[in-house]
Amino acid sequence: MSKRTFASRRSGRHAAVAAGLLLAVGLGVSTQVPAQAAAHAPAKAPVTAPRSVSGTTGQAVTRVADFYGAYIDAKGDYTDPDATLAAALRKHYLTPEFAERLAVRERTNGVDGVLHAPNVPTQWTATDNGAVGNGHEVIVTLTFGSGGTAQRTKLYVLLERYDHIVDITTTTNR
Structure with a gap:
């Protein structure tokens, strides 16, 4: 036999042995991985899309949504409502003239003038309703309670052109 033939056979055997070894190792690993993954992997929670809230500086609907969100949070923390924060939010977002009218309306009706209710809503939405004269109107829908x-x-909610609630x-x- 020539060296070439012997070398060809030897390299052929080595290749076959190497391929068999790789196949055996590969099959062993591939059958073990799912078993290990099933044994050690925690149960997956259902995948839900994350919620997001966005806004843009200078948009009336964003400004009103920011106000109502913060105001409801300040008033609705039942363990520790923050009257100081609610008053500061009113001072920041409402015109002084409207704040005075609102205080009179609240004394007369006995309800929170911003919420038009004696209690705090469980949900709220703010929807742009377009320009009105020199201002802008936003519809705020408050939901009180839940279910049926x-x-x-x-x-x-009417905003003046300088973004204060009037x-x-x-x-x-309209």
């Missing part, structure tokens, strides 16, 4: 007993109140009513300014 939930009640909704629709408020029309009125909150239950009828549109």
